[in-house]
């Protein structure tokens with residue numbers, strides 16, 4: 001019994017996510033070179049799009065700051081010893097969160113009146129670390145209609161924020177809705193609205209133009225690569241850092257990006273099936289000839305999309321083969337009739353090197369962001 005009460009040091013598992021630190025740094029360098037004048041905020045929210053936030057912060061040593069979505073994500077990085085600026089890109093949602101954000105020295109985005117009031121009220125709090133000045137990003141809504149102040153309120157909110165003792169430096173930002181579309185008219189409109197709102201904001205106390213002198217940030221990955229006029233003082237790169245294309249209709253490879261995560265598994269069973277035999281749940285797919293079907297470990301409990309359609313690409317032993325039938329919780333089935341040399345134990349790549357995640361996402365009717373974020377704890381991560 002004693003031998004069973006302690007966990008073994010390593011439990012083998014078939015589904016493995018290999019994360020290439022070299023590819024990470026390559027993508028970072030490529031994006032940095034695309035916006036050489038701008039400071040670089042590496043967006044590592046959602047556990048670095050499923051890649052591991054702490055590992056991302058360690059790999060992306062050239063980043064000037066990191067962006068996360070939730071307080072817990074920022075605290076996790078601080079506890080792991082990350083000392084660079086960390087921006088809470090949705091700000092805080094309660095005064096309890098505000099106190100923790102200030103204690104862990106997280107920079108705040110302020111996008112809503114309730115957050116301004118929260119900051120104003122925190123004057124009264126006597127926690128000694130509380131009023132250590134932070135960078136505060138004022139977020140403006142230029143058309144995304146999700147977060148941010150209406151443009152005609154920018155001046156008023158900026159004046160209220162800049163006098164608060166916890167606001168060490170005010171910066172201004174907005175977010176694009178359509179930067180992934182080449183030649184997007186909306187991106188140009190949002191840029192013009194942003195510029196006019198920032199320029200029209202003149203300070204009472206200074207002769208200069210206060211908001212116009214603040215650092216500005218607009219560009220996500222897509223805008224970094226195709227709208228240089230949006231680069232300004234800070235760029236905010238997410239998806240392209242991970243090697244997926246941020247631009248509709250462009251492959252990651254054509255942009256010079258390299259896949260960071262390769263999700264791989266193994267063939268765990270192989271069978272010869274006659275014509276007309278159904279495969280998988282719902283018997284939704286049937287062989288149209290004598291077929292060899294490989295059963296591969298890896299299903300929606302590992303993070304594969306159940307929306308992957310028959311015909312979705314899978315690499316078996318380095319060669320393309322179509323997924324057939326439904327994705328199960330722990331397995332998929334792949335038609336390997338046209339491949340020789342497939343055996344139980346053959347390596348299977350579900351996305352990554354040799355199989356762009358953007359193609360897999362398209363076959364599931366979704367985007368790479370969602371596939372990456374969905375990889376579950378059951379998958380073993382290896383950092384190379």
Ligand SMILES: *Cc1c(COP(=O)(O)O)cnc(C)c1O
Pocket residue numbers: 043045089175219220221222236237238239240246
């Ligand atoms: C997620 C996010 C980004 C990064 O977007 P990508 O398309 O992944 O480059 C940038 N800015 C904000 C505010 C975000 O929430």
